[in-house]
Amino acid sequence: MELNNEFKRHLERGRFFDKNDRVVVAVSTGVDSMVLLALLQELPASLRPQIIVAHVNHRLRKQSEEEEQFIRDYCEDHRLKLVVHHWPLTEHPQNGIEEAARKMRYCFFAQVMKDEQATILLTAHHQNDLAETMLMKLTRGGQLHQLIGIEEKRPFSSGTLERPLLNFPKQRLREYAVNNHLKWYEDLTNRELTVSRNRFRHQVIPLLEKENSNFLAALSNYHEQLELAVELENQFAQEQLAKLSNKEGHLDIKALCQLPLAKERLVLVKWLEKNGVLGLKRGFVEQVLSDINNRHLPQIKRRVTPDLVLFKNYSELFVKNVNQSLQKVQPSINSVVKLGRWYSIENDYQIAVAKEKTFFNQGEHCQEMWLAPEQLPLKVRRWREQDRLPLKNGGHQKVSRVLIDQKVPLSKRNQQLVIVDAQDTVVWVVGRKWGWFTRPGDYTTRWQQLFIGKRDLKRRKE
Template identity: 75%
Template sequence: MNLNNIFKRHLQQGRFFDKGKRVVVAVSTGVDSMVLLSLLQRLPETVRPQIVVAHVNHQLRKQSKEEEQFIRHYCSTHHLRLVVYQWAIAEHPTTGIEEAARKIRYHFFNRVMKQEQASVLITAHHKNDLAETMLMKLTRGGQLHQLIGMKEQRDFVDGKLVRPLLDFTKQQLREYAISNHLKWYEDETNYELTVSRNRFRHRIIPLLEAENPNLLDSLSSYHEQLELAVELEDQFAKEQLQRIKDKQGHVNLKQLLQFSLAKERLILLKWLEWSGATNLKQGFIEQLLADINNRHLPQFNRQITPKLILFKNYSELFLKNVNQLPQKAQTSLNSVVKLGRWYPIGNDYQIAVALTKQFFGKTVDYQEMWLAPEQLPLRIRRWQSQDRLPLKNGGHQKISRVLIDQKVPLSERDQQLVIADAKNNIVWAVGRKWGWFTRPDDYLDQWQRLVIGIRDLKRRKE
């Protein structure tokens, strides 16, 4: 069976795209992409898609201009729609040129798909590319799903990217090109051994093939097995997360720690990945697991990504976007308390100090306090590490201990406010605990009575 028929059958089995649908085909003018384009063109009308060719002139080599002219002539001759992007030399970075070029290409392909109203991008990656990628991933280390290397189909922006040549070797494609008299261009940079992929292609893989002539088929088989293994891992992790998460999306720590360490790692990783934290370093993951399993570390928070923070709070794990954290404006609150004025405590509460309880009405919780003249004025501010509450027995308690005893999450501790007197004694750890001041016998004549209240804005809305 010739390659055209094998390709046709493979497309029908893989269901890569529907017949007659518009697809964008990435064509570099190398042998792989020219063979892909030819195979698509030669499909029977019953299965052939509408082809839009996308070509990027990177202007990195002398022959780039010639390659662009070639593909323009080819598409004109074969009545194919062509869209070309020229990457201006002035926009080339001084370092990281390969990664920058890759980003430019895929950004362009995405734009062409939207412009042409196509939902499928087709690239010419083949079995050798798959082997190179798998071995490179294996060498660098990482997570199991990364070892898959490339998928035949994956999501790409609002559509999908398909690689229908992953079952075919470079040799098969080259033989097809020669027998069908196709013209293509060789990229000389593909032989530069300073590039990691080229070293795998020209040195490492030939050595491995000398040990096992069926290396490419073996790696392709592992690829299929890995895809199934990762699929089963995903299914297991999803089922367990549904069982140990609450309605807020918080993970029950006690239930998570009942799993073996390997399963715990898997569930944690999947939870983080599905929340947007991908490509985490192995060392970071292991340290995170150690901290989660550390009973002497009941609370902590870790920056997972620039936008995502993980919190361990005694019996649960949860994630917060940095935009969900309390506003910094509140932490700078440090002002003399004015009577009859409401002060915000986060988004849900307000506090005020007044001379009479009538100021608060019936819906506000309040506390009556008698203070000596030298204790005034009061000040509201964020708590400090040296802050202590005076106790009835004459002792003191650190505010930090109050927060620990009441199991206040770390994410809320930095925002804790206190009301302090003129001597910096703590009158109230707001919403947590009151201070005690021993009154003299004549306090009614000498001291000032104040009423401190807190109101729940959520309750007011209801």
């Protein structure tokens, strides 16, 4: 079947988007993203969304400038809106550049979605990408849900990230590009076998395809089965947690131990994750299982993260933040923020600054922030009329303007808090807007990574 028609039917079955949606399409100028863009343009008017093309010039290769000019010309010829981001060389880290580039790209895509009032981000991940990811996860080991690899749809920023090509193999996309005379650029670094993913792409998967010519389709089928299995697994775990947990969230040990071992392990892991204990290793889980099933060990105290401790107290399991210290913020507050502590703001919410993201539980929003040594320590205080927030473009915005733009009632403006650095520069207008600090190339080695977050007390009580 012609790829255009197959793509159209796949969209209709999967309910990805419709003609009224504004979508941001991530285009690198590689063959995959150029085919995705072409397929979207070929959709009938009844299905075709409003397209905004997003391109990142990483400035990692000599041809980056040529690629940018190409996509600019392409979008102009096809009357498509284009947004381009340049990644300054000064922001390139010395180590881990691939991961840094990925984070930068998705931050950029999220900003484009916000600026363009788009609700969907489309990327060109395909069946081969899925196979590579699943095999890499299988090789490394871990939890069952990690084997799913790449999700076809997931929440992202203010909307969703969707991958409508996930059911199509790379070869089909390349054939379409050749047959339709599409131009694209090859990234030669994709051939470097020092990169783990490239070894799976060029060595492992070709060998498996020799054993089974339908290997990619078979793995894609397993992907769908895994998604269903994990969904049912989560549903079972949540039902059990509702039965086995009390109002404080403590887990009934006797009832837990009556479950078959595999189900006991599943429920324990989900309960620990719910309490902020993430990234669990098999050996740790097995040790905890052994401890809670040991009748001769009525009490245990085991540190599970720098801040969290797991307690077994005869009949119950519970997790406690041993460093947590709630501190009431008074109207005249002007105090240094201590790391790893929640600060109550009136009776509405709490704020905290921590070194680890795991300090925050699921549902508690936190923002990663890198700060120079001379910016520390941070302080929390009421905002002042002269306060200004540093912006990405090098400019500043008055905090008073932030409050006006966000239509904060006058009765609440005087109560607005800000977190400031040691130079009294605003880092965060609490709950409203973040400052921007330009990072040097070696910021990961010299600067401090912090996580600043907020949680709603009223919602927690409900």
